[in-house]
Amino acid sequence: MTISTLLATMIGAAKRAGDGLVVDQTRLSTLTVRGKLGPSDMVSDADLRAEETVREALMAAQPDFAFLGEEGGLTPGSDPSHLWIVDPLDGTTNFLTGSPLFAVNIALARDGEVIAGVTHVPQLGETFHAETGGGAWLNDTRIRVSHRAAMHSAVLAVGIPHAAKPRHGQFLAEMARLTGQVAGIRRLGAGAIDMAWVACGRVDAYWEQDISAWDMAAGVVLVREAGGVVTNTLGEKLDLMGGTVLASTEALHPALIEALQPV
Numbered sequence: 001m002t003i004s005t006l007l008a009t010m011i012g013a014a015k016r017a018g019d020g021l022v023v024d025q026t027r028l029s030t031l032t033v034r035g036k037l038g039p040s041d042m043v044s045d046a047d048l049r050a051e052e053t054v055r056e057a058l059m060a061a062q063p064d065f066a067f068l069g070e071e072g073g074l075t076p077g078s079d080p081s082h083l084w085i086v087d088p089l090d091g092t093t094n095f096l097t098g099s100p101l102f103a104v105n106i107a108l109a110r111d112g113e114v115i116a117g118v119t120h121v122p123q124l125g126e127t128f129h130a131e132t133g134g135g136a137w138l139n140d141t142r143i144r145v146s147h148r149a150a151m152h153s154a155v156l157a158v159g160i161p162h163a164a165k166p167r168h169g170q171f172l173a174e175m176a177r178l179t180g181q182v183a184g185i186r187r188l189g190a191g192a193i194d195m196a197w198v199a200c201g202r203v204d205a206y207w208e209q210d211i212s213a214w215d216m217a218a219g220v221v222l223v224r225e226a227g228g229v230v231t232n233t234l235g236e237k238l239d240l241m242g243g244t245v246l247a248s249t250e251a252l253h254p255a256l257i258e259a260l261q262p263v
Helices: 005-025 045-061 092-096 168-178 191-199 213-225 253-260
Strands: 033-038 041-044 065-069 073-075 079-090 103-110 113-121 126-131 136-138 141-143 155-158 184-186 205-208 229-231 245-248
Touching (some): 005 045, 005 103, 045 065, 045 079, 079 191, 079 213, 103 191, 103 213, 113 191, 113 213, 136 213, 155 168, 155 191, 168 253, 191 213, 205 253, 213 229, 213 245, 245 253
Parallel strands (some): 065 079, 155 184
Antiparallel strands (some): 065 073, 079 103, 103 113, 126 136, 136 141, 229 245
């Protein structure tokens, strides 16, 4: 496995931030926690510290690139073609309830297309990474999407809207349409991990109808380099700022689009 200097920088930044999150999760009672969109959408001191750790590492390596972080927003760069996209703690609710299913998500986009991505799950010791043309990897092992081709044998992952998000009725309609067609539907509580699990074949597809760029950007290159397909939920070209995503195997993608479009 050979990786670029930029990807190595991203992996290092994700691991340093992850180390800090592991420590912070041992002292949850001391963290300051506040709601962003409401009590179901939280941010803590840990999120802010992790983002600053990632920002310092990435900007030291490429100070001209723009930086988009979930907590700090957009910092324009003198190089308008490159953009760091960072979720320092995807799965904050999981983190705050003691679950190990949270991740540091870092992506690099060039002219709106993701060219490198890292999803680091520190409590599981798993670092998913990929860059265009280099394949997708879990730690030092090459990964591929699953070979399951039939809907009745497929296990899907989905982003369930919490109280602060819209489209609850649409989600219920999707469940009514899909649960009778598939082997199972899962919700991990962190879209970054959902997409990484598509890339390594633990689930066959993942979709969400209200998702931010920082939640999905790293997963885009992970899934594509693992042999999968990533579009919006209408089957159209993915827009990182468009708010929806469907990541799946090639075999299942048409049936999933058919199932989701009428809803």
